[in-house]
Amino acid sequence: MHVPRDIWLSNPAPPRYMGRAGLFLDRDGVLVKEVNYLKNKQDVALEAGAAALLRWGCEKGLGLVCVTNQSGIARNLIAPEEFEAVEAEIARQLAAAGAHLDLTIACPFHPDFTPGYSPEHSLWRKPGPRLIEHAAALMTLGLASSWLVGDRARDIEAGRRAGLAGGILVATGYGARERNEALALAGGGFKVVAVATLDEARAVLAKELD
Numbered sequence: 001m002h003v004p005r006d007i008w009l010s011n012p013a014p015p016r017y018m019g020r021a022g023l024f025l026d027r028d029g030v031l032v033k034e035v036n037y038l039k040n041k042q043d044v045a046l047e048a049g050a051a052a053l054l055r056w057g058c059e060k061g062l063g064l065v066c067v068t069n070q071s072g073i074a075r076n077l078i079a080p081e082e083f084e085a086v087e088a089e090i091a092r093q094l095a096a097a098g099a100h101l102d103l104t105i106a107c108p109f110h111p112d113f114t115p116g117y118s119p120e121h122s123l124w125r126k127p128g129p130r131l132i133e134h135a136a137a138l139m140t141l142g143l144a145s146s147w148l149v150g151d152r153a154r155d156i157e158a159g160r161r162a163g164l165a166g167g168i169l170v171a172t173g174y175g176a177r178e179r180n181e182a183l184a185l186a187g188g189g190f191k192v193v194a195v196a197t198l199d200e201a202r203a204v205l206a207k208e209l210d
Contacts, residue, residue: 001134007124008070010087010104014139015063021209022063022141024132024159025053027104029151029173030198032090037072039082041089047172049198051097053149056202058100060209063141066104067131067148067158073108102139105131127157132164147208149201151175153182156192166191166208168201 028034033045057064072078087104094100107130108114109121124130136143147166148159151173159167169175169182169192179194186192191208195201 008106014103016140017063019142021145024148026150027068034173039078044089051099054099071110074110074113127154129162132162156182
């Protein structure tokens with residue numbers, strides 16, 4: 001798989017899971033509280049239940065991946081060094097709560113702000129599936145048994161297009177307003193569940209991945 005130069009990886013050699021399931025999570029509005037174009041590390045605050053969800057996923061032996069669109073970079077609203085400082089602060093806060101991610105993979109592209117934006121770029125920007133597919137390839141995750149948690153319909157659609165088992169739309173972030181659009185993506189063996197909180201998402205995953 002060709003990986004565009006500007007796709008960002010927190011870890012170029014993440015752990016390998018030999019076909020086991022992964023848990024893919026959006027960042028803004030899911031792992032951390034929604035801030036419009038989060039650029040200052042001082043504004044990072046974990047979403048309620050995020051650390052507990054990751055601790056549970058680790059106990060279950062799941063590959064833990066954050067997949068995030070970061071068009072603020074293409075828009076010149078967020079400098080690359082500001083983005084990396086935010087990522088470091090997220091990792092620090094997770095570690096302080098006894099949690100971690102195996103990998104974060106970020107797409108900075110936007111059709112209106114990335115020069116030469118092409119169909120290849122659109123595969124990497126959610127709802128395109130490439131962020132998930134590339135992370136799964138790096139970590140040898142089994143996509144057909146994996147799940148995604150997001151707050152946007154495009155998160156859920158990315159999971160469907162990547163061949164995941166299902167997606168959970170959480171009402172944090174933008175989730176409440178995108179509930180119906182996300183639920184409409186269910187079908188063809190792909191499950192979609194809408195919940196209010198990340199604790200409820202964890203309960204759904206515990207049943208689905210038991």
